[in-house]
Amino acid sequence: MSTMKVTNMTETEQRIRMRHAFAMSSFGRMFTPNRITYEMRLLCEEWSEKIDDIPPAKDLYQVDRYFLELWKTREITYG
Numbered sequence: 265m266s267t268m269k270v271t272n273m274t275e276t277e278q279r280i281r282m283r284h285a286f287a288m289s290s291f292g293r294m295f296t297p298n299r300i301t302y303e304m305r306l307l308c309e310e311w312s313e314k315i316d317d318i319p320p321a322k323d324l325y326q327v328d329r330y331f332l333e334l335w336k337t338r339e340i341t342y343g
Contacts, residue, residue, distance in 0.1 A: 276315075284312035286319075290331040293324065307338055 287308035291300050311317060311334065320326035 279315065280312045283315075284308050287311050287331060290324075290328050291335075294328050294332060303338075304335065307335060 288300065288305070291304050291308065295304070311331075319330045
């Protein structure tokens with residue numbers, strides 16, 4: 265018999281909210297909070313729902329570079 269951890273929907277929703285805040289904080293550091301655009305918010309929202317996407321864990325510089333590259337790629341794609 266195998267046991268699987270059943271993830272409660274509220275637990276998943278909380279994880280998504282935390283990931284969204286994490287991504288937004290990166291954009292806040294790079295652009296200042298009052299210069300975060302609607303498109304940046306959308307990118308953070310989309311990224312936060314992709315639970316398997318893991319940012320670098322070394323330091324905040326690496327995290328910010330990760331999100332900056334995602335932003336640049338999105339601008340090229342949707343530009």
